[in-house]
Amino acid sequence: MDLDKYMTEKKLVIEAALERFLPPADASSARLHESMRYSVFAGGKRLRPILCIAAVEALGKDPAPCLPAACALELVHTYSLIHDDLPAMDNDDLRRGKPTNHKVFGEAVAILAGDALLTLAFELVAGIDAPAAARVDMVRMLARCGGTEGLVGGQALDLSSEGKQVSEATLERIHARKTAALIETAIMFGAVCGGASPGQSDCFSAYGHALGMAFQITDDILDATGHQEKMGKRTRRDADAGKATYPARYGVDASRRFAAGYVTRAVGALAGFDERAWVLREIARPLATRDR
């Protein structure tokens, strides 16, 4: 099977599951539920759930019981985008080619939709069909990667670094928290669900971190060089906002080399895995030359 076919198939499975897990548009909280669904079904690539599933498969296990946890990753990702897009934060009007949540539902509902998606994510992870100890581990992983040392801390650092010349360490820390942490958690969810050995977990962790860094750097390169129509969101926002990015600090060519270096490290971390890790390898490789 080729990667595109795999991604398309898994995307359908994940979206059917998200449909089941999200609350219906009922009478009492119709706008809130609509708002949650609007952003979750706004056309995401489902990278994080797919990585989780692919990691379980790389260990030769059935990913089906892990599906709610995989979806929880997408909910956390979506919540972080809704809150980051708010006027008080990055003030973005466009996301994946559509008006951002608060443009459609207003700020109050957008804030609440984000809160509700984050909360639902923990409910889904705690409810999967796995031993309680594994579920507790995953709740703790998700909380750590979402909190002050992860997504929230990264966004706070990103906002407070706007318009400043930041150190290499700060730049890496922003990217590690804002993007790499959740991608690494996706892989580690797969490790827990697939019963990885401690050694395998370490390799997955190294893979997830490197992949996440490569992903964020290429995202920043695209923002600096890409076309709005291709990206489905306003480009060159980072430069306008004085954001701390690799292209801003090192230029586009050096940033491409950074990304390629992380891809090499990601693929290298999988050296001990057999051909069942093919999806994890194939997802990483194009990031060195990604253009959408």
Added chain:
Amino acid sequence: MDLDKYMTEKKLVIEAALERFLPPADASSARLHESMRYSVFAGGKRLRPILCIAAVEALGKDPAPCLPAACALELVHTYSLIHDDLPAMDNDDLRRGKPTNHKVFGEAVAILAGDALLTLAFELVAGIDAPAAARVDMVRMLARCGGTEGLVGGQALDLSSEGKQVSEATLERIHARKTAALIETAIMFGAVCGGASPGQSDCFSAYGHALGMAFQITDDILDATGHQEKMGKRTRRDADAGKATYPARYGVDASRRFAAGYVTRAVGALAGFDERAWVLREIARPLATRDR
């Protein structure tokens, strides 16, 4: 021991624990951490953690291992206040006699501080010294009471009901979700940590729901009749905003009767418990005549 002395002693224990659990004001996320601490240490009564501890004690068990979970309830309560006070929501400038979080730290940091407190709450609950199955149960309880059927759904319904004549059922649903759900969860955390039997859990659940409803109704009565200096926040906000409240729908006297009825039900639910449930009984009784 009298109730005031008990509350004062437990408050100190809880605040020392919160101090340990909250992230330090370090260099990289100083504003975010300060903002979290500002609202957590803004002078709350710690009602929810105290209820959790008192419920464990009513079962004759040591509440110490449950302390992080008790603190998690306070973090969720604080997160919901920070987000509810935002300009896009209730637009409140004053809370417990101090400027609200966004007035001090700005909206972006206030939103992130709320997100971080909610996330940290799940980390604390998942990390307590209890069997994994109990921890998973508590994570699921917290997620349900925080989500679309609880805090977030209640706030969405509250906002969408502003300026409208709502039905008795809608009014009760708003209060049940916005306030009673988290208070009931506090008691149920105590039930789980204290190893309550199914019968005891049912009694605790009934007590928690009735106490929460009484608490919210008396809060609304105070908003309608109280003095700003005594309350530490702007009063008569509800009427100005056209909020759905018991006093607005039934008048103050009938609302007092509703509150007293809930107090009777709360105390009645504890009939099968011995004198170790004294705190739970004593906390409920003054709500029929609460004036601050």
